[in-house]
Amino acid sequence: MNLRCVSWLRGWPLLVGLAVTGPAHPQSLQPAPGITEAVYDGTLSLPVAGIVSRRPFREGDFVEAGQVLLELDSRLEALECQRRRLILEHRQSEYEALRRLFEQNSISVKKEELDKARADYEVARAEFLMAEEQLNRRRLLAPCVGTVAEILPELGEAVQPHQALVRLVDTRQAWFVANVDPAWSARIQPGQTVTLSLETVPAPIQVTGTVTFLSPVVDPASGLRKVKVLFDNTQARIAPGVAGHLLPAATAQR
Structure with missing residues (x-):
């Protein structure tokens, strides 16, 4: 904000403008991109x-x-x-x-x-x-x-021994895996319920999941932290492998 005050110089009033900077608004969270994975996918x-x-x-x-x-x-x-x-x-x-x-x-x-x-x-x-x-x-x-x-x-x-033979997947539950910036990691914790937007056909859908893992370390190259969200997929609406986003609470559908 700008404040105007009066100063006196040789008997004449002088208006002085002071610029006062208020507290910065916290940066709003952006949807964090990630990928879905089957809860079990083994060869x-x-x-x-x-x-x-x-x-x-x-x-x-x-x-x-x-x-x-x-x-x-x-x-x-x-x-x-x-x-x-x-x-x-x-x-x-x-x-x-x-x-x-x-x-x-x-x-x-x-x-x-x-x-x-x-x-x-x-x-x-x-x-x-x-x-x-x-x-x-x-x-x-x-x-x-x-x-x-x-x-x-x-x-x-x-x-031969240890040759890949059969690939088995369990898609009844799935992971959403993302690497989030510090603004995100400061606002989520294991056990928290979050909303995901997943890119399905013909249109994206939103599902809720539970944060099960937040990496205790930051990747030194990217400055990001890995987060894993577990969500239900018993109706097979999601084919693991599709991309999606972790949504801020303000942008999730009510």
Whole structure:
């Protein structure tokens, strides 16, 4: 604002204008751009090599956690597992028979014989568990509920350890990920409900979400902080990957 005051110079009044600067208006927030991501988007593999023998699902199928997505030929591993099971059962019966005799104070069983039988049983049990694990490693299981987005190898195709095999996504919830400037980061915190504008077809839609993460550090190159907002997508209105904006409260639709 401008103030006018009177000063006296040699008996004559003199008007003096003073410029007083008031407090600066805080900079208004602008919508922060970002991208949407599926809450789970994983490319799965197996730790062993082999030939693809079974693909029970097709791309686009919905699967539950624990279902077999892909299986390698496992005939040899299954036979080895069966052999180890028979050995285990035999060692177990031998050990239990000797233990019963020993507990009856039978002089025909020495403690050394019982200890050896127990050791043989424990070794057989460990070898069976190892064979069972080798068999299980030839089956690719879904780690969570989701939709099969891509199956890479064909039936009969040879694959290598840790080769990408199946892409599984869970879009029932989605992330909105943005990098915001200090003006934004000073006004949001984890647990806060915010509004997003997402660029869907035929027109953008607004959804609400919850801030689940605000990076504790600022990127030194850009001066921005990463923020993640979790929102519901059970109706599949949003295809993760579309862009959008984090809206200031004043611009969100009431």
